[in-house]
Amino acid sequence: MTETIKRSLRESPKARWTAMVLVSLSAFGAYYFNYALSPVKPMLESALGWTSSDFGTYTSSYAWFNVYFFMLIFSGIILDKLGIRLTGLSSALLMLIGTGINYWAVVTDFPDAAQVALPLIGEIKTQVLYSSLGFALFGVGTEASGITLTKAIVRWFKGKELALAMGLQMSIARMGTALALAVALPLAINFHYSSPILWAFVLMFIGVIAFVMYIFLDLKLEKSEKEIEVDEEEPFRLRDILSIIKNRGFWYIAILCVLFYSAVFPFLYYATDFMINKYRVAPGVAGIIPSLLPFGTIFLTPLFGGIYDKKGKGATIMIIGALLLILVHGVLAIPFLDNWILASAMVVVLGIAFSLVPSAMWPAVPKIIPEKRLGTAYAVIFWIQNIGLMLVPLLLGIVLDATNPSVATNKALIRSSVEQSYSTLLAQNNITVDADEMKRAVETTTTTVVDSVVKTSFYKEIEHSAAEKEDVKNEILKQVATAGGAFETDEDKSTSINKIQQIITEQTYQVIEKNKLNIRYNYQADILIFAMLGVLSLIFAFLLKREDRKKGYGLELPNIKE
Numbered sequence: 360m361t362e363t364i365k366r367s368l369r370e371s372p373k374a375r376w377t378a379m380v381l382v383s384l385s386a387f388g389a390y391y392f393n394y395a396l397s398p399v400k401p402m403l404e405s406a407l408g409w410t411s412s413d414f415g416t417y418t419s420s421y422a423w424f425n426v427y428f429f430m431l432i433f434s435g436i437i438l439d440k441l442g443i444r445l446t447g448l449s450s451a452l453l454m455l456i457g458t459g460i461n462y463w464a465v466v467t468d469f470p471d472a473a474q475v476a477l478p479l480i481g482e483i484k485t486q487v488l489y490s491s492l493g494f495a496l497f498g499v500g501t502e503a504s505g506i507t508l509t510k511a512i513v514r515w516f517k518g519k520e521l522a523l524a525m526g527l528q529m530s531i532a533r534m535g536t537a538l539a540l541a542v543a544l545p546l547a548i549n550f551h552y553s554s555p556i557l558w559a560f561v562l563m564f565i566g567v568i569a570f571v572m573y574i575f576l577d578l579k580l581e582k583s584e585k586e587i588e589v590d591e592e593e594p595f596r597l598r599d600i601l602s603i604i605k606n607r608g609f610w611y612i613a614i615l616c617v618l619f620y621s622a623v624f625p626f627l628y629y630a631t632d633f634m635i636n637k638y639r640v641a642p643g644v645a646g647i648i649p650s651l652l653p654f655g656t657i658f659l660t661p662l663f664g665g666i667y668d669k670k671g672k673g674a675t676i677m678i679i680g681a682l683l684l685i686l687v688h689g690v691l692a693i694p695f696l697d698n699w700i701l702a703s704a705m706v707v708v709l710g711i712a713f714s715l716v717p718s719a720m721w722p723a724v725p726k727i728i729p730e731k732r733l734g735t736a737y738a739v740i741f742w743i744q745n746i747g748l749m750l751v752p753l754l755l756g757i758v759l760d761a762t763n764p765s766v767a768t769n770k771a772l773i774r775s776s777v778e779q780s781y782s783t784l785l786a787q788n789n790i791t792v793d794a795d796e797m798k799r800a801v802e803t804t805t806t807t808v809v810d811s812v813v814k815t816s817f818y819k820e821i822e823h824s825a826a827e828k829e830d831v832k833n834e835i836l837k838q839v840a841t842a843g844g845a846f847e848t849d850e851d852k853s854t855s856i857n858k859i860q861q862i863i864t865e866q867t868y869q870v871i872e873k874n875k876l877n878i879r880y881n882y883q884a885d886i887l888i889f890a891m892l893g894v895l896s897l898i899f900a901f902l903l904k905r906e907d908r909k910k911g912y913g914l915e916l917p918n919i920k921e
């Protein structure tokens with residue numbers, strides 16, 4: 360079919376790069392929010408009483424609707440029927456609504472024991488359920504937006520700098536992840552644990568505005584191409600799925616994708632907490648280490664993409680990426696190697712792996728699947744990938760709780776002791792505070808105590824029976840009451856509360872240290888799960904290379920022909 364593109368707006372580099380930046384801004388907000396609560400995990404536990412399994416449920420909920428309701432497949436169909444503009448705007452709004460629900464759930468005061476029973480999942484805290492539903496809605500928007508943005512980039516860049524534009528779009532998105540990992544915990548410590556979500560809401564709102572601006576640009580593109588004959592795009596057909604899933608090469612790439620991404624994205628959910636618990640990094644700066652990973656990929660993904668374009672060796676690049684994955688998780692799993700510099704170096708190496716594999720894997724799909732089925736192929740790969748993104752974070756949370764059975768209960772014990780200590784000291788000194796003020800003070804004090812114990816304690820975990828735990832609680836209360844007896848209140852209320860806070864922090868800390876009350880997680884089993892995923896990724900990367908040799912897909916050949 361003839362294609363006269365001389366007068367098309369796509370011919371203007373300024374217009375197409377502006378389009379790329381505008382559509383990428385919503386991905387920036389989405390990738391920020393995806394990780395905005397991860398560094399805050401220790402605070403959610405100390406302040407809201409979440410367990411690691413609750414956190415695992417929350418992070419896995421990203422994929423609930425995508426997996427169970429086949430939302431990714433429907434998104435592909437909707438994208439085909441409604442087009443880029445409507446689908447992109449709807450998905451950006453869905454992300455915004457999901458973020459809003461999440462914010463509401465986290466700031467709402469649910470009774471401590473409020474739980475609901477769900478089929479398959481069982482008992483779940485009401486607050487965890489509502490935040491998860493918000494996150495699940497956000498996940499639908501993010502994944503739908505992922506396919507829409509890919510299609511938008513293809514629309515503007517086909518026959519032009521397509522790989523570079525895709526690489527840069529991924530880089531802009533990853534800047535969002537890097538930002539979340541680096542700033543979410545400092546934000547939460549200095550303001551409130553919900554502040555990172557509020558910021559996400561603002562970024563997502565900017566994303567919606569940017570997408571509205573993109574719509575105008577896209578309308579201009581359409582107008583500029585009205586008189587021009589352009590190739591009709593192939594519509595999404597369900598029968599395409601059948602022909603795709605009969606392709607062995609497709610399965611190898613989809614399985615490699617789910618295994619590899621499951622060893623990276625869920626790692627990022629837990630990485631800040633891991634740095635605090637294993638490497639004793641101060642919570643305020645612990646997120647900087649995992650943020651090195653997406654930060655590195657911002658530069659390396661387009662770089663490796665360019666190398667693949669010119670030199671080829673796509674399957675080999677994926678094998679090297681999988682080998683690095685095993686190396687990193689293998690080293691992180693060694694118990695006595697607990698130096699944070701080594702951990703940072705491993706995160707940088709993981710960043711290299713996470714640049715190598717995506718830069719070779721996504722452009723390899725068009726070599727295996729015909730162009731007219733590409734949209735469907737990406738939707739199915741994303742769907743399979745989402746199964747991993749749903750199961751692995753949940754598994755990690757459950758395994759973390761199971762291998763550290765006393766941590767969550769000990770944190771809850773500290774929280775209730777702190778609460779009672781406040782009541783005692785406030786009553787002893789005739790100070791009245793409102794419920795919100797009290798809640799805030801308890802949260803801050805508990806977090807401070809837990810953080811300092813986790814950072815300084817070197818003891819091994821000692822199991823305590825329920826009766827011993829009661830003793831610990833009583834001892835905390837006794838110590839606090841004794842120390843608080845000498846406290847005199849002649850200053851204003853906030854100074855008095857600060858002093859009370861200090862007394863409780865010091866006394867609680869001492870009792871925890873004396874009783875060896877363990878509140879540090881041992882991540883060994885979780886990191887071994889990641890290492891296993893690395894080994895399986897390597898096997899599938901080799902299988903893909905063998906299939907490429909058999910079928911001649913050309914994965915090892917350069918994309919750009921001389």
Ligand SMILES: C[C@H](N)C(=O)N[C@@H](CCCCN)C(=O)O
Pocket residue numbers: 502505509525529717721741744
């Ligand atoms: C999370 C999403 N499903 C995903 O896998 N995103 C990729 C980028 C995919 C680009 C495809 N053209 C990522 O690495 O973030």
